[in-house]
Amino acid sequence: MLVLTRKTNEALQLQEGTIRIVVLSIQGDQVKLGIDAPRDVSIMREEIVLAASQNQEAAESISPHELSTLTPAKVNPSPRPTPKSR
């Protein structure tokens, strides 16, 4: 992986400047980025892409037979607390 250090308002150019990524601000562990790119360039948060591909795999992979082998007997018998929230 290429690693570069940038300050606020400094930018990167990709593909001869057709794509430009600017560091807009840095607060704590959050970095705000601005991206200029042609409309046909898809820009996605990585966790969204990962979730979508995992969903796809979940939808395609179902094996009812294997599902039946994961019987309640193998279920972790730990008590079931109610979901905690803050």
Added chain:
Amino acid sequence: MLTIDTRYHGRITVDEQDILTVDYEILGFAQERRFVLLPHQPDSPFLYLQSVSTPTLAFVCIDPLLNFPEYQLPEDEVPAALGAASEWAVLCLCTIGNGHTPSMNLRSPLVFNRRTRRGGQFVLSLPYPVQYPLFPPEGTSSEAPSHAGTHP
């Protein structure tokens, strides 16, 4: 009542009021907005989340607490429209078959309000694993990998 074709249960009749409405997209399945929960088998911890409009689309899901009792879902990561946490039903999609180690997705749970039956999928900012193994063999720990499950 509504008659639908399903992936594993043939043609069935469902009550309109049992239908779950997805307001927050199941990622990659933006067109799929209505589902029903169907049992896998008596005594099975799994449920099928069956699409109302697409017979071939069904997910396997499970209450994550059955396999990961320490699971926590921060209330501020779910829109207020879904009500208080006490009103939520939380389900995780499972990947089972195709040679995969059976797993559930703790990072992107489905949350529905039990009363309104509306909800959807949310990607948490907590670093829970996308593939958390289901029901590890007895004798092994059910604790999450060290990178997961700690609350910031």
